[in-house]
Amino acid sequence: MPTEGKVPARELKRRQTRERLLGAAISEFRRKGMVAAEVGEIVSAAGVAHGTFFFHFPTKEHVLIELERREEERMAEELTRFFKKSPDLPSALTEIVRVLLALEHRLGTTLFKDFLALHFSTTRPPQEEWRQHPVIVAVVEELERARDRGDIPAGTDVFYNGVFFLLGLYALLITIPDTASVREPVIEKYVTTALHGMLGPSGS
16 A cells, blocks of 8 residues: 555556657757657657557647646746836836746747647647646736736736737747847837737826
8 A cells, every 4th residue: 555645656657658749749849849849759758658648738838838837837836926126018028928938948940830830730739728828827926917007007807918029029929030130129019019019098
């Protein structure tokens, strides 16, 4: 009988296998992108049978969903630490951009674009409630604080402003070239436009 609090050997092995598969799949996605990635290459690198992949991940897209869950938690923690400093609204929006670009650096351009494209996928499993996405929660809560401080007009719908800002930013980062001279002015203009939208006609 397993000691209370100790993970049973079978469950530990299952978790280890899942982690190996996840790591191998992410490496394959980095090289080829999700669509071109081959399950055969993934299971070979992980040292498991072909069917084992589908036991843990029904589709390749489910690998991205797992990666999204982990990276969103990491980004949300980073954003939350920054937001505790009570930044002004422009600084808060700029930090969101910075955190996303740091994610691109960690994942590589190919996997990063697949990661962002997941938010627009028509084949993704049914959408979870938005509060299950910690980045959305962190951004919306910060906009709520900005509204409470009077930085954003009282009637502003901060939920839709936050979601639209994130989705628009994702779309930009997927579609515009990653050359700094092209990307930076576009993103700067996007942040400025979003800021004006949140502040309303009287905002500066």
